[in-house]
Amino acid sequence: MIFKDNAQILNGNKTLQTPDKVIHYYDIVKIEKYHGLGYEEGADRIATVMQSPQLRLNTDLLIDGTGIGDAVVELVRKRNLFPIPIIFSGGKAPVEHYAEFGSVFKGQNNTLTGVQIVENISVPKKDLVDAGKVMLQQGRLRTAPGKWNEEFKKQLQGFKGKLNEKTKNTIYEAETETLHDDLVVVFLMGAWWIKNRREKGIKEQTSNENTSAGWEPDDYM
Numbered sequence: 224m225i226f227k228d229n230a231q232i233l234n235g236n237k238t239l240q241t242p243d244k245v246i247h248y249y250d251i252v253k254i255e256k257y258h259g260l261g262y263e264e265g266a267d268r269i270a271t272v273m274q275s276p277q278l279r280l281n282t283d284l285l286i287d288g289t290g291i292g293d294a295v296v297e298l299v300r301k302r303n304l305f306p307i308p309i310i311f312s313g314g315k316a317p318v319e320h321y322a323e324f325g326s327v328f329k330g331q332n333n334t335l336t337g338v339q340i341v342e343n344i345s346v347p348k349k350d351l352v353d354a355g356k357v358m359l360q361q362g363r364l365r366t367a368p369g370k371w372n373e374e375f376k377k378q379l380q381g382f383k384g385k386l387n388e389k390t391k392n393t394i395y396e397a398e399t400e401t402l403h404d405d406l407v408v409v410f411l412m413g414a415w416w417i418k419n420r421r422e423k424g425i426k427e428q429t430s431n432e433n434t435s436a437g438w439e440p441d442d443y444m
Contacts, residue, residue: 224409225253225278226417248363249417254371254406266298273304283420285309285412288343296343308343309412311351317419318345346415354415355407364414375406382407 227250235241257265273284288296288308296308312318322342358364359379366372382404 224251224255224406224413225272225282226250226413227252228417246363248365249358249413251364251366251375251410253367254369254375256371256405262294262298266295266302269299270302270304283307283416285416287311287408287412305340307341307416309351309415310343310345311348311408312345314345314347316347317350320345351411351415354418355411357418358414371406374403375410378404378407379410 229248229250230245231248233244233246235243257268260268269284273279273282284299284304284306286292286296286299286306286308289311292308296306299306320342322340366375
């Protein structure tokens with residue numbers, strides 16, 4: 224799932240002397256699901272997408288590193304990419320884990336030392352869900368036409384929270400066993416990362432152009 228930060232100026236009211244405001248919309252310009260691909264093929268596909276001119280050196284690459292996702296992360300790193308693995312946790316607050324540059328790229332003859340990068344970030348699932356809720360409630364999420372849009376909407380509608388009576392914790396998952404939640408998981412990671420970046424004061428990309436009618440998903444192939 225590819226998010227694009229699209230900042231637009233909302234004109235103020237001269238009569239009321241209210242200033243112009245910059246509103247950030249988050250456009251999902253592409254959704255893909257890889258059927259029947261092995262880990263190596265999937266990593267190759269990610270590497271190809273990340274080499275597109277629109278994304279190269281201009282994109283944060285998030286990967287669900289929970290469970291078997293760790294294997295995908297290692298394969299992607301071997302393709303000279305720097306993914307940020309998000310680990311879904313039941314903790315109270317996000318925790319960033321760092322590693323020496325050479326130790327992250329396991330199995331390679333890397334001699335650089337003293338340079339740390341993010342190995343993974345453990346994020347409470349509630350924080351991820353809350354970030355997604357805020358983006359949806361504020362009406363700042365937009366999706367370009369595409370093959371998987373309808374499934375994404377169905378997954379959102381069927382993604383529910385259930386209270387565990389013993390632990391009093393809320394478990395978020397697909398409402399039925401026949402409904403998947405893979406696209407929702409990817410969306411929640413993106414929504415949380417965007418919120419996380421803003422809270423840390425990292426400057427977002429800006430554009431005054433409304434591109435909602437001119438998306439070209441094939442540009443990201």
